Structure formats: C-alpha cells, structure tokens
Amino acid sequence: MAYDVEDTLQEFAVRLEKQSWWRIRRNLLDRRRVAKQMKELRANVEDVSQRSMRYNLIKGPASKAAMAAEQSSITSAALFSIDDARYMSRQEKLKLDLFSVDQPEGEWP
Template identity: 45%
Template structure:
C-alpha cells in the first residue's frame, strides 16, 4: 500500500513539474512577479524527491537527521500543493480574471515566496547541524548498481500498477450522480503528494455535462472564509 502511494505521488509530482515548465506557466509566473521563485522551488522539489528516495534507510538511528528528513518530506508536500494550485490557475482560464485583483495576485505571490524561504531555512539547517555529509567514492564503481537498478524497476512497476485512482474516480462519480435532485458537497482530503488534485480534476472534467452549476475549491489547512467565498 505504501509503495503504491509513493509511486502515485511520484506520478502526480512529475505531472505538476511538467505543467509548471511550460511557456504559459512561465508567462503566468512573470505576470505574478514570481518567475525566479517558481524556477527555484521547482528545481528544489526535483532534488527533494530524489533525496527522499535515497534517504529511506531503516538502519539510520540518528534522531536529529531523521527529524530533518521528515521536515524535508513535509516541505516537499507543501511545494507540491503550492505548484498544484499554481497549475490550477494556469489551466482554468475562467480563474484568470481573479488574477486581475491585486489581493489575489499578492496572496499567490506571497505563498510562493513563503515556500522559497522555507526551502532556504531547511537547507541552512542541514549546514548548521552537518546532517548530510559528502559520500566517499567507492573503490568499486559498480557496487551500488544492483540496488539502483532494483529501485528504478520497482518504481516503474509501482506506476504501472496504479489502479486505485480509477477506482476512486468511479466512487466519487457515483456519489455525485446517484441523486441529481440534491446539492452535493464532497471533500477529498489527505496528506500532500497523494494526487488529490489530479483525482478531483479528472472527476470534475468528466461531469461537465451533468450539472448546470459546479465548483471545485482547493483549501489548505489554514484558510480565510472571506477569500474562500469570493
């Protein structure tokens, strides 16, 4: 189950990274004044994903280092959510008019810059406590090839076996369409990186002709009710 979640998260992250690397994404970032920030956190997320896959060492008993790795993982989830929200504004042209309001632009830019500051803080924490030391070159350059190949093969298999998303999509569609006379509000919750945005996007798109009025909101743990209703 955990392996499937990791593979699913990787697929979702790869999709988000591709979206924010497009020319349209670059233009939107430029409009918001966060072009350099988006480039920075996009690159950091790629590095974090690679680091976290390599940092899974069950024999590591250094509590301080384990805490730092957990902080990196939590921050990676926050970056994923931040970039996913950015990509929503990018894809949904009907939301672009909201970007004309100064408050909305400031809020999005503030969130992105806050994430960048957190990345820099985590990086400085590593240097301050000397948590990750340079790896000495091995005498046998092929000594780790077997483990690396196995890990890459496992990731490919996990991605191929991701059938859970289709099943969840069918369940959500059933919930939303089983009684069309009633208003429906459905929550999709969970930790960052599990593909919630991807799942909801697919359901939202598949029900375009089923409802005369529909809305999809992305809400963080801390939110402003006034901004939510605007």
C-alpha cells in the same frame, strides 16, 4: 492545504523541543523529512494555483493582481522554509561532525 502546512510545522517544532545530545543524528533525519514535506506542500500550492489560472476560477482584474501577489508571497514563504530547514540541517551535521571528532576511539555512543 493550509492545515497540512500548519501540521508539518507544528510536528517539526515539537520534535525540536525534545533535543538532547544523543538525538542530534535523529534531528538530521527529522529535518530532512520536514524539508521533503515542505517541497511536496509547495508543489501542491503551485499545482492549485496553476489549475485556478488555467480554468479561470478567479475572475476580475483586481483578483488577478491579488492572486499574483499572494502566489508570490506563498512561494517566497515556502522557499524560505526549505532554505531554513537546509541551513539547520547543515548546522546539525557540523555539530555531529565536531561531536564525533571529540570522542576517543571506540567510545562512540
């Protein structure tokens, strides 16, 4: 699961490096896809966490506290990534809207 998260973030970073003015629209689609993947990964993390709690796979009082703290930090990180992707998507949409306003009638690329 950690590899999936790493692969998703690396793929997103590679796509961001290839920016140009005509790729703004494509970047919006890429960001939406990454946000969707992050939601799926978050759901997988929560599912694994609930499963381990349900079947008591992690035993001992110290490990339960550590697991709760770790789960909280994982959830926070996933939410931050999703919120960041949404914010960046909104920023790109604003840029695209401004770009379309600046173009004379009939000269849309």
